[in-house]
Amino acid sequence: MGRNASDTTWNRYPSITALRTLDAISKLGNMQAASDAMNVTPSAVSHQLRNLEEMLNIKLVRRAGRRTELTSAGNRYLNQVRKALELIEAASHPMDEEPNGKLRINCPSGFGNYWLVPELREFTELYPNVTVDVTSNLAQLETVVKHADISILYGDGSWPSLTVRHLSTPRTFPVCSPKLIERLGNVQKPEDLEKFPLLHHVNSSDWVVWMASRTREIIEVERGTTFSDMTHVVSAAIAGNGVAISDSLLAKQALEEGKLVRLFDTEVQAQNSYYLVVEKERMERKITRIAMDWLIHHFDEYGTS
The missing domain is CATH 1.10.10.10 (Winged helix-like DNA-binding domain superfamily/Winged helix DNA-binding domain)
Structure with missing residues (x-):
């Protein structure tokens, strides 16, 4: 009607x-x-x-x-x-201007695995004539940006010679596998974590910051296993190897599927953010601008910006 x-x-x-x-x-x-x-x-x-x-x-x-x-x-x-x-x-652009060619995206492996890959299907269906090439290059910034149309970087956003757009500032919290809780018992307060192995990304700073926000007790966090790749941290948590500091972006799918559980309501704003970083010359490519708009719109809609 x-x-x-x-x-x-x-x-x-x-x-x-x-x-x-x-x-x-x-x-x-x-x-x-x-x-x-x-x-x-x-x-x-x-x-x-x-x-x-x-x-x-x-x-x-x-x-x-x-x-x-x-x-x-x-x-x-x-x-x-x-x-x-x-x-x-x-x-409203004419359909005969449909984008085509190769789009090179470089991003951290954790971001690529847990956010970009699940969302990328929509982009490829919208733009079937675009070939997407995703890499996780950990080289120097100049090298990474030079070889990608779009780079998604985690940092402070201070890259003055480049086009930079903020995507998201994560809020972090502890997660672990339900299997670990079954094995070692429930977690009611931060002090209970002393009996759990901890998982770290690069160093223990995320744990130090989160603990400081939750308790005045001194709890040793310089223990457990450290990984250089956030994908390994999340995978180790899912496998029941320990408790990790993650966020709703990287742990979203595992939380929804019950592979991970969130241990506390307390969350802390991450010290850095995700940014879109592009060489100014590459902004002349239509597909680069379209992909940037698509990513920014998704994060606005996702509510993580």
């Missing part, structure tokens, strides 16, 4: 023209310039804005001398709807 014109839910969707009008004013700074850019009259621009403000029941723009600028509420609203406008624009 079709929607009735008086359906209030239907009527709360703003028109694309109104959203484009708001975006034009934000970029150009006055009504006349916005009307020229959209090839409509200034009165039409005013009408679109008035209807949008009435629908939202908020003031979106204000006069500032000869300029028209967005209010703080207008800026917040546009920041949200601009993502939708970008998606609509991307989806």
Whole structure:
């Protein structure tokens, strides 16, 4: 059955023209310039804005001398709807411009194994003419970025000569296999972990930070097994070899499948973040920009940014 014109839910969707009008004013700074850019009259621009403000029941723009600028509420609203406008624009490209060629992605093996691989099927179905090449190169930054269209790096984001986009700052917590709990007993408090072997990625810093957030007791964490690869840490935890510090991104699938369990509600923001890192010259490739947008959209939707 079709929607009735008086359906209030239907009527709360703003028109694309109104959203484009708001975006034009934000970029150009006055009504006349916005009307020229959209090839409509200034009165039409005013009408679109008035209807949008009435629908939202908020003031979106204000006069500032000869300029028209967005209010703080207008800026917040546009920041949200601009993502939708970008998606609509991307989806409206002519089909004869379908991307093709090779896309080289370099990422940490843990990220690739536990996040990228499960999600990559959607990208390859959307862009069947693109050949994807995924590597986990641990060489120097210059070498990694030079040989990849897109690199996903874990760090502080300070790479000034490159195009950098933030993806996610993980929140970490202890996980282990249910088999380990069956063998060594339940964990009620951090002190109980003294009877459990611990698993580390590179060093014990993640354990030190998490313990400090949870208890004032001094608990020895410089013990157990250390791995240079996060994939090995998660695999060791699943195998019941010990308790690891992980996060909802890397441990998501294993938690959902019951292969791992989370031991405490306490979580700590990781000291570093995941970033998209691209050589500025590679931004000229259409497939690079599309893949970046796809990744950023997925992380916005995933709620881990």
